[in-house]
Amino acid sequence: MSTSKSYSKFGEKFNRYSGITQLMDDLNDGLRTPGALMLGGGNPASIPQMMDYFSKVSQEMLASGELVSAMANYDGPQGKDTFVKGLAKLLKDTYSWDISEKNISLTNGSQSAFFYLFNLLAGKQQDGSHKKILLPLAPEYIGYCDSGIDDDIFVSYKPEIELLEDRQFKYHVDFSELEVDDSVAAICASRPTNPTGNLLTDEEIEKLDELARKHNIPLIIDNAYGTPFPNIVFEDAKPFYNDNTILCMSLSKLGLPGLRCGIVIANEEITQALTNINGIIGLAPGSIGPAIAQHMIESNDLLRLSNDVIKPFYQGKSQHAVELLQQAIDEPRFRIHKPEGAMFLWLWFDELPITTMELYKRLKARGVLIVPGEYFFFGQDDDWDHAHQCLRMNYVQSDEDMQRGIAIIAEEVKKAYSQA
Numbered sequence: 434m435s436t437s438k439s440y441s442k443f444g445e446k447f448n449r450y451s452g453i454t455q456l457m458d459d460l461n462d463g464l465r466t467p468g469a470l471m472l473g474g475g476n477p478a479s480i481p482q483m484m485d486y487f488s489k490v491s492q493e494m495l496a497s498g499e500l501v502s503a504m505a506n507y508d509g510p511q512g513k514d515t516f517v518k519g520l521a522k523l524l525k526d527t528y529s530w531d532i533s534e535k536n537i538s539l540t541n542g543s544q545s546a547f548f549y550l551f552n553l554l555a556g557k558q559q560d561g562s563h564k565k566i567l568l569p570l571a572p573e574y575i576g577y578c579d580s581g582i583d584d585d586i587f588v589s590y591k592p593e594i595e596l597l598e599d600r601q602f603k604y605h606v607d608f609s610e611l612e613v614d615d616s617v618a619a620i621c622a623s624r625p626t627n628p629t630g631n632l633l634t635d636e637e638i639e640k641l642d643e644l645a646r647k648h649n650i651p652l653i654i655d656n657a658y659g660t661p662f663p664n665i666v667f668e669d670a671k672p673f674y675n676d677n678t679i680l681c682m683s684l685s686k687l688g689l690p691g692l693r694c695g696i697v698i699a700n701e702e703i704t705q706a707l708t709n710i711n712g713i714i715g716l717a718p719g720s721i722g723p724a725i726a727q728h729m730i731e732s733n734d735l736l737r738l739s740n741d742v743i744k745p746f747y748q749g750k751s752q753h754a755v756e757l758l759q760q761a762i763d764e765p766r767f768r769i770h771k772p773e774g775a776m777f778l779w780l781w782f783d784e785l786p787i788t789t790m791e792l793y794k795r796l797k798a799r800g801v802l803i804v805p806g807e808y809f810f811f812g813q814d815d816d817w818d819h820a821h822q823c824l825r826m827n828y829v830q831s832d833e834d835m836q837r838g839i840a841i842i843a844e845e846v847k848k849a850y851s852q853a
């Protein structure tokens with residue numbers, strides 16, 4: 434007779450097969466399945482110019498001994514000093530932000546930074562109360578969803594939907610609905626947003642900043658796709674930081690997800706807290722990502738390549754994918770969220786007779802991987818039809834794969850509507 438293992442409360446929660454784990458599994462399985470059309474995961478594009486660049490830089494750093502030195506030594510728990518200093522200077526020079534090396538800490542990927550930050554601020558408090566992270570606009574990044582050591586650490590709000598020309602739409606924060614009280618530990622939003630490609634406007638960010646300051650809580654901005662790097666942003670938007678902001682960045686979408694380097698820019702108190710957590714959980718963050726990024730800063734390549742190579746690559750791909758979708762799907766109830774950044778398109782099939790979870794299964798059976806919309810609406814109790822009518826697809830695959838994948842999506846959507 435088999436006995437089921439009894440884990441701790443933490444063990445039970447983090448041992449669950451979460452949406453993010455399923456997504457990473459699909460990504461991994463798909464990569465090994467010949468012919469699979471991988472429109473699901475968040476792997477950045479393999480941009481030939483960037484791949485050549487990383488290969489050249491690695492060879493230079495191998496020859497100079499920098500790479501082996503990074504491999505053979507622990508950094509301090511805050512992360513590699515030279516990079517933290519170099520990045521502080523770069524951001525200060527570029528944006529006149531009032532920051533120094535005391536405002537930057539590194540983590541093993543920004544995913545870990547969110548785990549640390551959310552659990553630092555939200556969940557069960559020392560006085561026994563329970564606090565939550567307020568997501569002002571859901572759909573929001575699936576990777577936050579299961580990151581609380583305690584359950585129920587998010588509260589999120591539905592957006593206002595603005596209908597645009599050419600079967601597009603855009604979400605806006607519905608400020609009339611947001612309720613900030615003592616149970617809110619921080620406000621958090623990804624900008625540009627995964628999954629929608631929405632870019633919160635400057636005005637929205639300023640209002641969120643005001644709201645956060647008024648309630649003496651931080652505003653966490655997830656800048657994984659934002660400016661100044663990797664700069665996968667197609668609209669004008671002011672980069673935002675002040676001493677009440679926690680700005681999270683990453684090297685992943687630059688094309689280096691395997692290096693697992695996250696960057697947190699915050700006031701000294703938060704930076705010290707993350708440094709202490711790093712020490713306990715991982716001794717020190719990995720050294721190779723910061724060493725390569727510092728090399729890129731010193732040779733003035735980090736912002737140059739973000740502007741001149743990465744941004745135009747994604748912008749071109751996104752426009753092309755929108756055209757392909759508009760051509761392939763003539764359904765008037767189909768709309769695309771205006772692509773303003775990040776590397777996904779967010780498709781809305783209004784009045785779709787099946788859920789996108791069901792659509793995901795039908796597409797997976799035909800070798801096309803997308804992510805059903807349901808995952809991105811965590812932190813709200815009521816079931817919203819809209820949450821079952823949307824899906825996320827990345828647009829970074831080859832033109833041929835995009836065309837094949839979109840043709841199959843078009844067929845399955847047509848079939849689903851015709852069943853009504």
Ligand code: PLP
Pocket residue numbers: 475541542543544545574576623626627655657682683684685690693694695
């Ligand atoms: N934030 C957003 C919005 C993301 O899309 C991702 C990854 O896809 C992350 C954070 C985490 O990225 P990483 O841990 O690779 O830095």
